[in-house]
Amino acid sequence: MDNKKEKIIHAAIDVFQEKGIEKTKVSDIVKGAGIAQGTFYLYFSSKLSVMPAIAQVMVEKMMEEMKEHVNEKRPFDKQLEQVVDVVFDITNSYRSIFAMVYAGLASSEYLQQWEKIYQPYYEWMGTFFKQPKAKEVLREDLSIEPSVKLVIGLIESAAEQVYLYDQLSKEEAVTKKQEVLEFMRHALYKKT
Numbered sequence: 298m299d300n301k302k303e304k305i306i307h308a309a310i311d312v313f314q315e316k317g318i319e320k321t322k323v324s325d326i327v328k329g330a331g332i333a334q335g336t337f338y339l340y341f342s343s344k345l346s347v348m349p350a351i352a353q354v355m356v357e358k359m360m361e362e363m364k365e366h367v368n369e370k371r372p373f374d375k376q377l378e379q380v381v382d383v384v385f386d387i388t389n390s391y392r393s394i395f396a397m398v399y400a401g402l403a404s405s406e407y408l409q410q411w412e413k414i415y416q417p418y419y420e421w422m423g424t425f426f427k428q429p430k431a432k433e434v435l436r437e438d439l440s441i442e443p444s445v446k447l448v449i450g451l452i453e454s455a456a457e458q459v460y461l462y463d464q465l466s467k468e469e470a471v472t473k474k475q476e477v478l479e480f481m482r483h484a485l486y487k488k489t
Contacts, residue, residue, distance in 0.1 A: 302340045304330040306354060309347040313397050318344075348401035349410045355394060356418050359387055363421060373429040377481065380425070381452055381474050388456035389470075396461050419445050435485050444485065452477060 308329030312321050323344050327334045341347050367379045388395060422445040429435050455477045459470045 299340075301330075301332055301336060302350070304332060305337055305340055306347060306350045309344070310351055310354075310394060310397075313351075313401070314393050318397065318401050345401055348398055349414060351394065351401075352398045352411070353414050355387075355391060355398065356414055358391070359383070360417060360421060362387055367425075373432075373434050374478075374482070376425070378474075378478060380422075381477055384452045385456045385459065385470065385474060388453070389460045392460045395457065415449070418449065422449060433487055436487050439485060448481060448485070451480065 305326060308331075309321075309326045312325045312329050316325065321344055323337055324334060326344060326347070327337045330337070341350070362383045363380065366383050367376050369376065371379070419442075423441050426435065426439075426441050426445060430439060430441065455473050459465045459473050463469075465473065
């Protein structure tokens with residue numbers, strides 16, 4: 298990624314968190330990035346047009362953490378636990394950024410870019426599902442592509458409930474993770 302574009306994205310994250318989306322001006326972002334206002338417009342058409350780039354940074358962060366923390370040598374059920382842990386941990390660590398991105402994308406014409414931004418995540422999860430499906434751990438009739446989107450949505454929604462909306466305790470977060478895992482076991486696994 299271009300260094301100036303990266304500076305703009307990180308400055309936008311900081312300013313949006315500090316001032317909120319509505320009160321932030323492009324001039325605040327460029328001041329934080331240490332660039333000229335004209336340079337901002339070389340990369341983005343408005344302050345809201347930065348939102349997909351921020352979302353992309355968060356998806357890239359999620360992918361890095363998945364690759365680092367999901368051990369492919371462990372049984373699939375343990376790997377699935379690791380996936381849930383990563384999503385919950387990232388959502389907790391970056392809760393204000395996620396809340397901001399959702400608000401910014403929902404209030405703009407950039408919402409349709411969400412699927413494109415998530416494509417690498419969908420592909421990774423699809424690959425993640427292929428091996429246990431081939432080993433007949435997962436249901437024979439399981440369709441991977443729609444299941445991947447449902448699983449990602451379920452895990453993210455549960456993590457958002459814990460950290461963005463309900464602000465649950467650590468014990469309640471653990472219970473929510475266990476419920477998500479149990480739900481996925483019933484939905485994904487081959488009946489034995």
